[in-house]
Amino acid sequence: MTTENSGAFHEFLESDVVSLQALNSMRVFKVHKALLDAKCEVVASAFNNNFTERQSGVYTFSDTSEDTLARFLEWAYRGDYAxxxxxxxxxxxxxxxxxxxxxxxxxxxxxxxxxxxxxxxxxxxxxxxxxxxxxxxxxxxxxxxxxxxxxxxxxxxxxxxxxxxxxxxxxxxxxxxxxxxxxxxxxxxxxxxxxxxxxxxxxxxxxxxxxxxxxxxxxxxxxxxxxxxxxxxxxx
Structure with missing residues (x-):
């Protein structure tokens, strides 16, 4: 990892966290807000604008399974998924x-x-x-x-x-x-x-x-x- 990339990653880790959840799932995933901004602007925008997600701190996916959401987050952090x-x-x-x-x-x-x-x-x-x-x-x-x-x-x-x-x-x-x-x-x-x-x-x-x-x-x-x-x- 280059010094520039390392610095950017540290900025992600220092940012606030928000929650992502699949519909009808009890499992809640925490993700750093700055990382979400960089990887998925569509979802991040719900926290940036005057939507209910900004107030609750939770984005619920109505059409995505828990396993798929977990793989997305693994990719977002690691650049790969198992x-x-x-x-x-x-x-x-x-x-x-x-x-x-x-x-x-x-x-x-x-x-x-x-x-x-x-x-x-x-x-x-x-x-x-x-x-x-x-x-x-x-x-x-x-x-x-x-x-x-x-x-x-x-x-x-x-x-x-x-x-x-x-x-x-x-x-x-x-x-x-x-x-x-x-x-x-x-x-x-x-x-x-x-x-x-x-x-x-x-x-x-x-x-x-x-x-x-x-x-x-x-x-x-x-x-x-x-x-x-x-x-x-x-x-x-």
Missing amino acids: EPVSKCLDKTTDKDKKAHASDQLERLNHPLVAHMALLIFSEEYVVPKLKEFVFTKIKVAIQVMNKPHTANDRLGVISLLKLAYTKTPANKSSAKLQDWLAHYAAFSFEELRYQSSFNDVLKHCPELASKILSRLNPAYCPPWSAEPEGLNGDWL
């Missing part, structure tokens, strides 16, 4: 199990979903440096995984695709993410194609379906000369 760990515990209720497959994807406890939740946070609260950092994390995680060979990884990838195409706005950086993920989905098509949740996502995200289709190979023969078993979907 890799999310997949938890295999099944806490799904009977009601959840009866729900449509694609509706359960956003609640999936998978590292890729955790990364994506933080990227959505960075978009919502205008933290471009964090968004670029998380995108790099996602690419590295997928590269290490290569293809999604396990059921958990397949669901993680499908969840990531759904979030990327339904929860990010139409801008240049989001388009870059979406194109990269569509390329990866085409690369992993054999692993994903028979998953009902994947088909559900393609129905709801025609742009994703179109991008994947543009990268797939054409049928190897015309229908009049295909073997009967080709009707089962073996042409692609």
Whole structure:
């Protein structure tokens, strides 16, 4: 750490602290106000202007989980955050199990979903440096995984695709993410194609379906000369 950066960090530590909290969470995070000013002006402005947060000293996020908020603060202080760990515990209720497959994807406890939740946070609260950092994390995680060979990884990838195409706005950086993920989905098509949740996502995200289709190979023969078993979907 340079002397200049060290001095700036000391200034952060000497500033007042404010509180951040996720809705319906009992956990309250303390953060130095000067650091919040530097990392996330959107949230910091609530404390700087004549809003209720300035009086209460607490900002409550209505659309962010406790875990995502914790990762944001870890990044704000350290410039990095620990890799999310997949938890295999099944806490799904009977009601959840009866729900449509694609509706359960956003609640999936998978590292890729955790990364994506933080990227959505960075978009919502205008933290471009964090968004670029998380995108790099996602690419590295997928590269290490290569293809999604396990059921958990397949669901993680499908969840990531759904979030990327339904929860990010139409801008240049989001388009870059979406194109990269569509390329990866085409690369992993054999692993994903028979998953009902994947088909559900393609129905709801025609742009994703179109991008994947543009990268797939054409049928190897015309229908009049295909073997009967080709009707089962073996042409692609």
